[in-house]
Amino acid sequence: MYRPITAKVFRLLTSPEPVLFNSRQISSWLLSAGKMSSGKDSTSEDSSPSAVKRGAGIRSRPSPDHIDRRECKCAPETSNNSLGFNRGSFGKRRSRIDLRSEQRTGDSNSSKCQKNIRARVERSKSGQSYCKHAASANHVKAFDICLPSSSDSAGLKSLLEMEEFQENVEDPIEETRQGVLQPGMVLLKHYISLNDQIEIVKSCRELGLGPGGFYTPGYKYGAKLRLQMMCLGLNWDPETRKYEDRRPIDGCKPPSIPHEFNQLVETAIQDAHALIRKDIPLSNVEDMLPAMSPDICIVNFYTTSGRLGLHQDRDESRDSLDKGLPVVSFSVGDSAEFLYGNQRDVNKADNIVLESGDVLIFGGKSRHVFHGVTSIIPNSAPKALIEETGLCPGRLNLTFRRY
Ligand SMILES: O=C(O)CCC(=O)C(=O)O
Ligand SMILES: [Fe+2]
Numbered sequence: 001m002y003r004p005i006t007a008k009v010f011r012l013l014t015s016p017e018p019v020l021f022n023s024r025q026i027s028s029w030l031l032s033a034g035k036m037s038s039g040k041d042s043t044s045e046d047s048s049p050s051a052v053k054r055g056a057g058i059r060s061r062p063s064p065d066h067i068d069r070r071e072c073k074c075a076p077e078t079s080n081n082s083l084g085f086n087r088g089s090f091g092k093r094r095s096r097i098d099l100r101s102e103q104r105t106g107d108s109n110s111s112k113c114q115k116n117i118r119a120r121v122e123r124s125k126s127g128q129s130y131c132k133h134a135a136s137a138n139h140v141k142a143f144d145i146c147l148p149s150s151s152d153s154a155g156l157k158s159l160l161e162m163e164e165f166q167e168n169v170e171d172p173i174e175e176t177r178q179g180v181l182q183p184g185m186v187l188l189k190h191y192i193s194l195n196d197q198i199e200i201v202k203s204c205r206e207l208g209l210g211p212g213g214f215y216t217p218g219y220k221y222g223a224k225l226r227l228q229m230m231c232l233g234l235n236w237d238p239e240t241r242k243y244e245d246r247r248p249i250d251g252c253k254p255p256s257i258p259h260e261f262n263q264l265v266e267t268a269i270q271d272a273h274a275l276i277r278k279d280i281p282l283s284n285v286e287d288m289l290p291a292m293s294p295d296i297c298i299v300n301f302y303t304t305s306g307r308l309g310l311h312q313d314r315d316e317s318r319d320s321l322d323k324g325l326p327v328v329s330f331s332v333g334d335s336a337e338f339l340y341g342n343q344r345d346v347n348k349a350d351n352i353v354l355e356s357g358d359v360l361i362f363g364g365k366s367r368h369v370f371h372g373v374t375s376i377i378p379n380s381a382p383k384a385l386i387e388e389t390g391l392c393p394g395r396l397n398l399t400f401r402r403y
Pocket of ligand 1: 298308313329338371401
């Protein structure tokens with residue numbers, strides 16, 4: 001399979017981390033054009049799908065560094081629909097969403113944050129970081145999943161126009177077919193329209209830059225997960241494995257789940273029911289896959305070296321787990337190699353590729369399935385999505401649950 005090098009060069013120039021590129025022509029062109037320092041590592045060990053061994057990199061909630069301590073106790077003002085979606089249009093496939101109609105309004109968090117600025121300035125000297133509002137007063141910036149729109153656009157444009165450079169992508173991974181993977185586990189391929197994927201990225205970006213936004217989760221002894229995380233609705237803490245109103249790292253309250261996300265989740269479950277009914281005669285499809293209206297969403301952003309160890313999602317309420325209320329997972333951006341199985345054993349797990357727009361649902365008998373992400377496949381995101389949003393190399397994943 002051939003892919004234009006243009007998208008890869010775009011990512012190479014803008015990646016926050018080393019990106020794999022094979023073309024000597026391109027690298028020497030870039031070097032001579034002064035776009036890249038000669039010291040840049042171009043062979044990041046885990047950015048190639050062919051370099052990934054089955055199960056390699058699977059760890060149960062990864063290894064230590066340190067956790068940034070954040071001090072801002074602000075609560076977000078973000079409310080449902082504050083992101084400007086036209087109510088009702090999101091989630092209807094082929095719908096157009098007009099983002100111009102509304103904008104986020106005033107931000108009382110800023111003033112709350114301002115009160116502590118002096119103290120924070122002092123603390124920031126000792127390497128601590130704070131929420132976005134504090135960042136406006138010379139503090140550490142929140143994690144941005146998208147590229148700044150103005151950066152080096154002329155250079156990027158000319159690179160994107162170099163259509164003649166193409167690269168052979170080895171070992172194309174077979175596409176997983178949509179359908180019932182096992183009882184209670186349904187994969188909907190290419191389910192989320194491009195427009196909705198774009199809106200999801202834009203919403204997550206905006207929420208992710210605000211209070212309660214993306215951070216690198218970790219444990220008190222220092223281990224950090226190999227992803228950026230943001231919780232919506234309730235905060236899930238990897239240390240305590242509990243859901244709470246505020247996150248311990250900085251006291252911020254998680255933003256609400258945008259209403260349009262919930263609509264898309266509920267429609268996806270209905271479409272999964274239709275798919276099950278086609279394959280399996282059941283008097284009540286909800287016996288296999290219960291319906292669910294989410295009150296929690298965990299948003300993960302994986303860079304191309306991101307991973308997530310094999311684990312079960314079992315921190316929701318006893319009632320939710322007992323009923324088998326499903327987890328609904330949206331994939332947006334680069335594809336991921338995803339493992340799932342009924343044991344915590346990577347060698348016994350099945351492997352599928354989750355692509356941008358795919359929805360994976362696991363409930364009922366599959367509610368406790370072990371699952372994890374072994375690798376992110378570089379340069380596999382839809383080009384139009386990247387062009388429209390500037391999404392950084394990597395993958396956005398949203399898992400919706402009911403507490
Ligand atoms: O990224 C994924 O596909 C899975 C994420 C996940 O399992 C989780 O957040 O619990
Ligand atoms: Fe999970």
